[in-house]
Every structure is written in structure tokens, then in C-alpha cells.
Amino acid sequence: MSKNIIKLEVKNLCKQFGDLLVLDDISFNVNKGEFLCIVGPTGCGKTTFINSITKLYTPTSGEILLDNEIVDPNKHNIAYIFQEESTMDWLTVFQNVEFGLKVKKIPKAEREIKVNEYLEIVGLTEFKDYYPRELSASMLQRVSIARAFVTEPDLLLMDEPYGQLDIELRFKLEDELINLWERTGTTVLFITHNIEEAVYLAENIMILTNKPAKVKSRLPVNLQHPRDIADPEFVEIRNKVTELIRWW
Amino acid sequence: MNEDISIDSVQKREKSGYIIISLISLVIGIFLWWLFTEGLGTISHKIMPGPIRVFQSFFSKFYVSAPDGATLLQHLGSSLQITLLGYVIGVAIGIPLGIVMAWYPKFDLFARPVFDLLRPIPGIAWIPVMIVLFGIGLLSKGMVVFLSVFVAITINTYTGIQQTKSVHKWVSHTFGASNIYTLFHVAIPTALPMLMTGLRVALGAAWTTIIAAELLASTKGIGFMIQQSRGLFRPDIIIVGMIAIGITGSVLGWLLGLLEKRVLKGRLSKE
Amino acid sequence: MNKTFWESKWAKPISAFISIFGFLLIWHIGVNSSSLGELMPGPIDVLSRFVGSFSVNIGQYTILGHALWSLSRVAIAYSVASFAGVICGLAMGRYPKFEAAFRPYFEIIRPIPPIAWIPMAILWFGLGELTKYFLIFLAAFSNVTLNAYTGAISVDPELIGAARMLGASDNQIFRTITIPASVPHIFAGMQISLSSSWATVVAAEMVRSSEGIGWMIVSGMEINNMQQILAGIVAIGLIGYGLATFMRFLERKLLVWNERGA
Numbered sequence: 013m014s015k016n017i018i019k020l021e022v023k024n025l026c027k028q029f030g031d032l033l034v035l036d037d038i039s040f041n042v043n044k045g046e047f048l049c050i051v052g053p054t055g056c057g058k059t060t061f062i063n064s065i066t067k068l069y070t071p072t073s074g075e076i077l078l079d080n081e082i083v084d085p086n087k088h089n090i091a092y093i094f095q096e097e098s099t100m101d102w103l104t105v106f107q108n109v110e111f112g113l114k115v116k117k118i119p120k121a122e123r124e125i126k127v128n129e130y131l132e133i134v135g136l137t138e139f140k141d142y143y144p145r146e147l148s149a150s151m152l153q154r155v156s157i158a159r160a161f162v163t164e165p166d167l168l169l170m171d172e173p174y175g176q177l178d179i180e181l182r183f184k185l186e187d188e189l190i191n192l193w194e195r196t197g198t199t200v201l202f203i204t205h206n207i208e209e210a211v212y213l214a215e216n217i218m219i220l221t222n223k224p225a226k227v228k229s230r231l232p233v234n235l236q237h238p239r240d241i242a243d244p245e246f247v248e249i250r251n252k253v254t255e256l257i258r259w260w
Numbered sequence: 261m262n263e264d265i266s267i268d269s270v271q272k273r274e275k276s277g278y279i280i281i282s283l284i285s286l287v288i289g290i291f292l293w294w295l296f297t298e299g300l301g302t303i304s305h306k307i308m309p310g311p312i313r314v315f316q317s318f319f320s321k322f323y324v325s326a327p328d329g330a331t332l333l334q335h336l337g338s339s340l341q342i343t344l345l346g347y348v349i350g351v352a353i354g355i356p357l358g359i360v361m362a363w364y365p366k367f368d369l370f371a372r373p374v375f376d377l378l379r380p381i382p383g384i385a386w387i388p389v390m391i392v393l394f395g396i397g398l399l400s401k402g403m404v405v406f407l408s409v410f411v412a413i414t415i416n417t418y419t420g421i422q423q424t425k426s427v428h429k430w431v432s433h434t435f436g437a438s439n440i441y442t443l444f445h446v447a448i449p450t451a452l453p454m455l456m457t458g459l460r461v462a463l464g465a466a467w468t469t470i471i472a473a474e475l476l477a478s479t480k481g482i483g484f485m486i487q488q489s490r491g492l493f494r495p496d497i498i499i500v501g502m503i504a505i506g507i508t509g510s511v512l513g514w515l516l517g518l519l520e521k522r523v524l525k526g527r528l529s530k531e
Numbered sequence: 532m533n534k535t536f537w538e539s540k541w542a543k544p545i546s547a548f549i550s551i552f553g554f555l556l557i558w559h560i561g562v563n564s565s566s567l568g569e570l571m572p573g574p575i576d577v578l579s580r581f582v583g584s585f586s587v588n589i590g591q592y593t594i595l596g597h598a599l600w601s602l603s604r605v606a607i608a609y610s611v612a613s614f615a616g617v618i619c620g621l622a623m624g625r626y627p628k629f630e631a632a633f634r635p636y637f638e639i640i641r642p643i644p645p646i647a648w649i650p651m652a653i654l655w656f657g658l659g660e661l662t663k664y665f666l667i668f669l670a671a672f673s674n675v676t677l678n679a680y681t682g683a684i685s686v687d688p689e690l691i692g693a694a695r696m697l698g699a700s701d702n703q704i705f706r707t708i709t710i711p712a713s714v715p716h717i718f719a720g721m722q723i724s725l726s727s728s729w730a731t732v733v734a735a736e737m738v739r740s741s742e743g744i745g746w747m748i749v750s751g752m753e754i755n756n757m758q759q760i761l762a763g764i765v766a767i768g769l770i771g772y773g774l775a776t777f778m779r780f781l782e783r784k785l786l787v788w789n790e791r792g793a
Binding site: 277279307371372373374380382389393475476483486489490502507510 | 537542543546547549550551553554570571627628630631632633634635636639640642643644646647648649650651653654655726729730733734737738745748749751752755757760761763764767768769771772775
Binding site: 100115145 | 430431434437438446452
């Protein structure tokens with residue numbers, strides 16, 4: 013596998029809001045095709061961190077490089093799946109999924125093929141002419157996921173995308189996500205405060221400390237997908253991560 | 261299942277019962293109106309004409325130009341012409357202004373204070389200013405209508421754009437969309453329902469304003485017609501005019517409602 | 532921190548000052564350097580006239596007197612209309628039969644702007660105060676009624692179900708749940724009504740009156756005195772703004788529990 017190429021490089025990232033230091037000197041690399049989960053206590057600045065990558069916030073200091081270039085959403089192909097529901101209520105499911113492709117000026121014929129392909133993968137083909145208000149929460153989250161994957165992003169950011177869903181749906185969507193990731197080879201940065209979710213999904217887990225956030229440690233999860241949450245190895249890793257987070 | 265049906269039919273029966281009540285109420289109302297005017301003659305027709313007389317005047321006003329110099333449709337046409345002129349210009353300027361103010365905070369900082377200064381002044385208060393400046397023609401009335409429309413539409417557009425959800429802007433930006441692209445593909449679609457409301461509110465304001473302007477100083481138009489008829493003690497024509505004003509306002513609102521349904525397809529039925 | 536000017540707390544007041552000052556300056560220069568000046572007084576003239584009219588009579592009263600005339604008309608008719616509107620709207624919500632009987636008239640009258648009633652009102656009530664009261668009443672009544680009605684019928688059905696389970700009677704439910712729950716709606720209706728009442732009194736005074744702010748601007752028109760018109764408009768704007776602010780203040784104070792007030 014080509015997994016030794018560095019995709020994302022974060023160097024000494026700091027972010028301050030007024031006098032409040034939120035991110036304190038964060039540095040790490042993500043390899044191409046890696047699935048990295050970032051876990052940390054609630055409110056530790058995970059969202060701030062991910063927003064710095066997309067330029068929604070400008071970092072106070074430090075650099076973020078994607079493919080050895082300063083990250084820039086206009087140049088790089090980034091997709092972001094947000095914590096809150098983010099489908100656009102004036103567009104149909106099809107048009108929602110198409111949104112990113114249109115921004116990137118992909119020709120219409122190609123857009124159509126791709127959108128249909130990804131709608132098929134997330135199982136929304138028959139709902140493609142529905143409007144968001146006619147769909148359930150989990151279907152809406154699938155629309156967001158399809159909208160992100162359809163652009164075949166170099167880097168996919170996910171900020172607790174399943175935080176609002178119930179457990180059963182979450183497992184289902186997590187399996188779908190792993191499936192998509194394995195198919196597409198996208199580099200994924202997945203933020204969560206749910207340790208089990210992280211261990212279930214990630215190849216590598218990065219643990220942040222409480223505010224101001226620093227990198228506490230990073231450990232691999234060498235288990236085959238699909239994972240079994242009752243597997244002793246799984247439980248062991250989960251306990252380890254829990255220990256690392258429970259700093260107090 | 262059975263229960264559902266029976267509840268449904270009960271509701272239907274109740275509903276049709278209410279319609280009957282409405283009808284009876286209307287019939288009684290019209291009968292009383294007739295009784296005290298044309299029936300018993302309690303109220304002079306110089307104060308309140310009876311329903312039959314109003315009915316007759318309504319139809320004869322379509323071809324009779326007495327006593328105020330023009331037929332109903334001529335008056336209406338004149339009023340509508342000015343209303344639509346002022347409305348179209350007001351909308352054409354108000355929508356872009358509202359959008360730019362809401363989307364560019366720096367522009368907003370400078371434009372809003374002046375806008376807020378003019379905003380609490382009702383459109384009709386500008387009538388004397390415009391009459392002194394432009395005389396009592398089409399221009400002065402058009403300007404007053406324009407001002408009322410402009411304020412209403414700008415506020416609604418502004419509010420609509422401001423309702424854009426941050427998360428939608430982020431989605432757009434992280435896909436690499438420019439600020440302008442986000443404005444046209446995220447903010448303006450978000451604002452559309454408010455914008456449509458604005459169009460409707462502004463149309464109501466325009467219609468009210470033109471009537472006021474014609475009442476005050478004019479030589480034609482529906483407002484002029486009812487004001488003239490007062491001087492001539494022809495309340496039947498006043499009522500005809502008021503009915504025409506009401507119907508025209510409703511029809512204009514209904515037309516905009518059709519447009520709204522087309523524009524907001526898939527988003528309505530929310531309520 | 533590299534906080535720019537735009538993010539500082541000074542941005543708003545400073546830009547507002549520049550903006551309004553710039554507006555007045557353009558007005559001033561426009562009037563003084565072109566033929567527009569023959570028709571249009573400059574901002575200094577208007578403001579000095581506005582201030583001056585507090586001590587010099589226009590017609591029978593000073594500007595304050597005219598404003599008080601207009602305001603008192605609004606106060607009387609608006610209060611009556613609000614009261615009647617609330618009763619009527621709630622009754623429509625409470626008794627469907629009453630609604631069925633009343634609704635047709637409401638729907639017939641509602642599309643007619645209050646201003647269009649001016650000639651009829653003068654014919655019926657003459658040139659006195661009653662005409663103005665009637666017009667303001669019309670302007671305020673339908674909005675308050677409609678909002679009270681909407682409030683009364685849009686009470687959360689679960690709340691009513693819960694009360695019914697606890698054995699509350701229809702009347703109790705109406706008194707303790709429906710009425711309080713419709714207060715925010717009623718308030719919204721009263722806010723809209725107040726500003727349309729204000730516009731209507733101005734219009735009514737413009738058409739026929741011998742005092743009031745509306746009379747002041749229309750008499751300015753008749754004698755071609757633009758300063759007087761504009762001074763009147765300044766007063767109309769200030770009062771309109773004051774009334775809206777007052778209502779918002781009341782809403783915040785009285786409806787602390789309600790989200791709409793935020």
C-alpha cells in the first residue's frame with residue numbers, strides 16, 4: 013500500500029481567541045489513505061482544530077500543509093461533514109449531493125453519473141427527488157456523507173457526524189463509512205468524543221488533552237474491519253484510550 | 261381504522277356545519293343592511309346606501325363615468341399603473357440593497373444607520389414632500405409608492421439573507437466556493453421565503469400608499485374617485501371604490517401567492 | 532492580538548457617525564450647490580426649524596402640541612382596538628361557531644386598507660375626532676384579532692391533552708393555558724398594529740384635520756413650506772421609532788419567559 017506518503021502535515025498549530033488559548037502547539041502527520049480518529053474530552057477544541065484546517069478559522073500560528081502545500085480549500089479538494097445537520101433544505105437529495113461537484117465546475121454529464129453512483133452506495137437512489145424535510149435524520153446524514161465522498165476528496169474531515177443519532181443507526185452508518193473509505197482510499201480525519209466509536213473505526217487514534225488542547229499520545233488500532241466490540245483486543249484498546257483521556 | 265374514519269366524517273360534518281353558519285350570518289347581515297336602508301329607510305342613502313343600490317352602482321360604474329369623470333376601470337388602471345411602476349423600481353433597488361447590506365458587513369456598518377434613520381417614516385408621510393417637489397402627477401405618486409416598497413422589501417431581503425445558517429456557508433466554503441458563489445447558491449436561496457414575504461408586504465404597502473396619495477391630491481385614480489364621491493354625497497360610489505380596492509388588493513396578493521408557490525416548490529407545506 | 536478596527540467595539544458607533552454625517556453632508560452640499568436648493572432646504576435649516584418649532588406655534592400649537600394630539604388619538608383608539616381585538620380573537624379561537632359567523636365579515640373587510648375608509652368615515656362621523664378614532668381602530672383591530680386568534684388555536688395540543696387528563700374543564704383550560712400561551716402572538720399583533728395606527732393617524736390628519744403631525748406636514752405642503760414638512764417628518768420618524776422601541780422594551784420586560792422576546 014502507498015500508505016507511507018505523508019498527506020497532511022500539521023506543524024506547531026496554535027489558536028487563540030482573544031486571551032483564550034484553545035490549541036497549544038499541535039503537530040502531527042497523517043499518511044495518505046489513513047483513517048485517523050481524534051478523541052478528547054468534550055469542549056477541548058477539537059472543532060476549532062478541524063476548522064483551522066479548512067480555513068474557517070485562521071490559525072494564530074503554525075502551519076498546515078496538504079500535499080506539501082499550505083492548505084487552501086480553493087486549491088485542495090477537501091470535504092467536511094459537520095456535526096450539525098447541514099443539508100440544504102431548498103435542494104433535493106440529488107442536488108444536495110451534487111453541490112460540491114458544481115462548486116468544482118465538474119461537467120453536468122459527469123456530475124450526474126457520479127451523484128447517481130454515490131446515491132446508490134448510500135442507498136438513497138429512490139429518494140433522490142425528495143427534499144430534506146421529507147427525510148429522517150439518518151437519511152440526512154447519509155446525504156451529507158454522499159455529498160462529501162462524491163467529490164472524491166483528498167482529505168475528508170468529519171466532526172462528530174453521528175453525535176446526534178441513536179446507537180443502532182450509528183453502527184449502521186459507521187459500517188457504511190468504513191465501506192466507503194475502503195473503496196475510495198480517502199484520507200479521513202474523524203473527530204469524536206466517543207471512545208468506542210474511535211476504536212471501532214480508526215486505524216490510528218490521536219488523543220488530545222483538555223483545554224488548551226495538546227497532543228497527548230497516538231496509538232494504532234491493528235484490528236481487521238469489521239470489528240467486534242466484544243473482542244478482548246478491542247476492549248483492551250478501548251480501556252487504554254479511556255485511561256489516556258481520563259487525565260483528571 | 262374504523263375509528264379514524266368516523267372521526268374524519270365527524271370533522272367533515274362539523275366543517276360543513278360551520279360553512280352553513282357563515283352563510284346564515286352573511287345572509288342575516290345583508291338582510292339587516294337592506295332592512296335599515298332600502299327596506300325601512302331608517303338610514304338615509306346619503307349616509308349609507310342599501311345593498312341593491314351598491315350592487316347597481318358597481319355594475320354601472322364599469323361604463324358610467326359620472327360623477328367623477330372616469331369609469332371604474334379607468335380609475336383602477338391609473339392607480340395600478342403608478343403602483344406597479346413604483347413597485348417594480350422599488351423591488352429592483354430594494355432587493356440588491358438588502359442583499360448587499362446583509363452579505364457585506366462593512367457595507368452594512370455604513371448603510372444601515374442611514375437606512376434605519378429613514379425606516380420608521382411611513383411612506384405616506386413623504387406625500388407632501390413629493391408633491392412640493394414634483395407636483396401632483398405620476399412622478400410624485402410613483403416616488404411615494406417607490407419609497408414605501410423600497411423600505412419594506414429591503415428589510416425583508418436583509419432579514420432573509422441574515423438567516424443563512426453558518427453551517428451552510430461552511431459547507432460551501434470548504435468545497436472551495438467563493439464568497440459570491442456562496443451568496444448566490446446558499447444565502448439567496450435561504451432568503452427566498454423571506455423575500456417572497458417582502459414582495460407581498462411591499463405590494464400591500466404600495467397599494468395603501470397610492471390610495472392615500474390619491475385621496476390627498478389627484479385628478480384620477482381609485483382613491484380620487486372615492487374622495488370625489490364623498491364631496492358629491494355618493495356613498496354608493498365610495499363603497500364601490502372600497503370593494504374595488506379590496507378585490508384588487510386580494511387579486512394582486514393572490515397572483516404573488518402563485519408566484520411564491522412556484523418559486524418555493526418543495527419548501528412550502530412546512531406549515 | 533491583531534484585532535482589526537472592524538472587529539472592535541468602536542466599529543459600530545464610529546461607522547454610524549460617519550454614515551449619518553456623510554448623509555447630511557451630501558444633502559447639505561447637494562442643496563447648496565445646485566438648483567435643488569430652491570425647492571429643498573438643507574439639513575441645518577430643517578433641524579433648526581424642528582428645534583424652533585418647539586417654541587413657535589405652527590397653526591394653533593407647537594410641534595409638541597401637534598405630536599401630543601396625534602399621539603392621544605392613537606392612544607385612545609389603539610387601546611380600544613387592542614382590547615376588542617384580543618377579546619374577539621380569543622373568542623374566535625374558543626368558540627368555532629362564533630368564528631364561523633364572524634369570519635366572513637372579517638375576510639371582507641381585511642383586504643381594504645384602513646386609509647380607504649377615510650371618505651366613508653368622514654361621511655359617517657363628520658370631521659371630528661370620531662373619524663380618526665374609527666380609522667385607527669380599523670388599522671389596529673384586524674391585526675390584533677388575527678394574532679390573538681392564531682395564538683389561541685396554535686396552543687400545543689399536548690399541553691391541552693395533559694390538562695384534560697388532570698381533569699381540567701374547557702373553561703379552565705382556556706383560562707390557564709390558551710390565554711397565557713397566546714400572549715406572545717397578541718403582543719406581536721399589537722406591535723404591528725401600533726406602527727400601522729401611527730401611519731394611519733398621520734394619513735387621516737393629512738386628509739382632514741386642523742391639528743396633529745399629519746396636519747402639520749400637509750399644511751406645509753399647502754403653503755409650499757418644505758422646512759415645515761420636513762420638520763414634521765423628523766417628528767413622525769422619531770415618534771414611530773420611539774413607539775417601536777417602547778413596544779420592544781415592554782415585550783422584553785413582560786415576556787421574559789418567551790423566546791420570541793430575545
